[in-house]
Amino acid sequence: MEPTETHIVGRLLLSSALVGYAVVTLRADLGETHATNPRWLRHARFHVVWQSLTNAAIILLGLVLIWWPGPMLRPRLYLAGAFGAIILGTFFVTTLTRSLFGGGLRDAEGEPPLRLDLGPATTTFDANVVIFTILSIILLAGVVTITL
Known part of the structure; x- marks a missing residue:
């Protein structure tokens, strides 16, 4: 199948x-x-x-599958x-189950939470959750797009 727009x-x-x-x-x-702490x-x-290196290798393989010319493009x-989906999905599973193993989304010297000031109220969001949610939406949009 030839790649379409x-x-x-x-x-x-x-x-x-x-x-x-x-x-x-x-x-x-x-x-x-993290690694050098x-x-x-x-x-x-x-x-x-x-x-980190395992995930990077999986991502590199994913990029090869996406851009390598040849047959079976859609699969x-x-x-x-x-x-x-596996890499991002396991992040969310770990996030939801972190209380089972005493895990935390961030360390004190890590990235600070994102702050949203709404008048007198301030809401904070974990930067990892925000970024990985956005990346999950982009990934889902990509999968939906290739099914069309």
Whole structure:
């Protein structure tokens, strides 16, 4: 099947979601608040680097599936979308179950929450949840677009 304009839009949306996730997580997880944080246990730092590199490799494979010329374009696009859905979906599952293992969305020296001032009231949002929600919407839009 030859790529159509719809496929190009879908490919761009899928790629944007995957690259967005890679940039955000690699920047945070391999930085001073996570992988090189001396207050973290050495084994926890090992796991965050391993997880980050695994996710980056999966994202790279997803990008190859999206842009490599050849047959079976639609199934490859669905598979790349599934990779993104697994990575982003497991973030949300972990977020919802963090009380089971004593996890937190952020550390004190991590990214501060996003603040929204609405007159006298201030609402805060976790930056990871906001960013990954936006990336999930972009990913979903890409999957929907390739089904058209």
